[in-house]
Amino acid sequence: MRKKLLVLFAAGVMATSLLAGCSCSSSTTSNENGTTTTTQKTDSNGTTTTTTTTTTTTTPVKPEGDLTFSDLQTNYGILVGCYNAVEELYMNDKIKQDDQVENLLAESKKVIDEMGQLQESDFKSQEDYQKMNDSMVTMIESLGKIVDSMQAAQ
Numbered sequence: 712m713r714k715k716l717l718v719l720f721a722a723g724v725m726a727t728s729l730l731a732g733c734s735c736s737s738s739t740t741s742n743e744n745g746t747t748t749t750t751q752k753t754d755s756n757g758t759t760t761t762t763t764t765t766t767t768t769t770t771p772v773k774p775e776g777d778l779t780f781s782d783l784q785t786n787y788g789i790l791v792g793c794y795n796a797v798e799e800l801y802m803n804d805k806i807k808q809d810d811q812v813e814n815l816l817a818e819s820k821k822v823i824d825e826m827g828q829l830q831e832s833d834f835k836s837q838e839d840y841q842k843m844n845d846s847m848v849t850m851i852e853s854l855g856k857i858v859d860s861m862q863a864a865q
């Protein structure tokens with residue numbers, strides 16, 4: 712139970728820090744196959760950089776009835792896949808290396824690893840399952856914001 716609360720707190724902190732970290736204009740279009748984000752950034756020299764990123768994602772399981780531990784495991788697999796895709800994108804030589812992005816990726820990895828250590832016995836009620844599922848959805852959204860904050864290498 713203690714780990715779960717730590718994970719929920721960390722996910723909230725991460726989501727909050729991501730909202731404050733991006734100062735760019737972007738447009739995002741979504742469809743059932745993924746998200747395309749076009750970001751324009753203007754540096755102090757007046758140079759505008761446009762970055763377009765297309766991310767294909769799988770929607771986390773949100774069953775009509777009660778969530779189960781198996782549902783959480785499925786969603787955790789999706790979360791790990793999203794993290795791996797974001798990390799792979801960042802490691803691409805076309806993306807500018809950035810300490811803030813690296814720190815956010817490291818924090819994300821830490822929280823995701825802690826989520827992976829949870830066991831079925833850590834969940835006492837349907838509310839616990841729902842909170843964890845909501846935290847995973849928040850983490851996936853936060854990973855999207857990390858992608859939005861990445862800049863093309865010059």
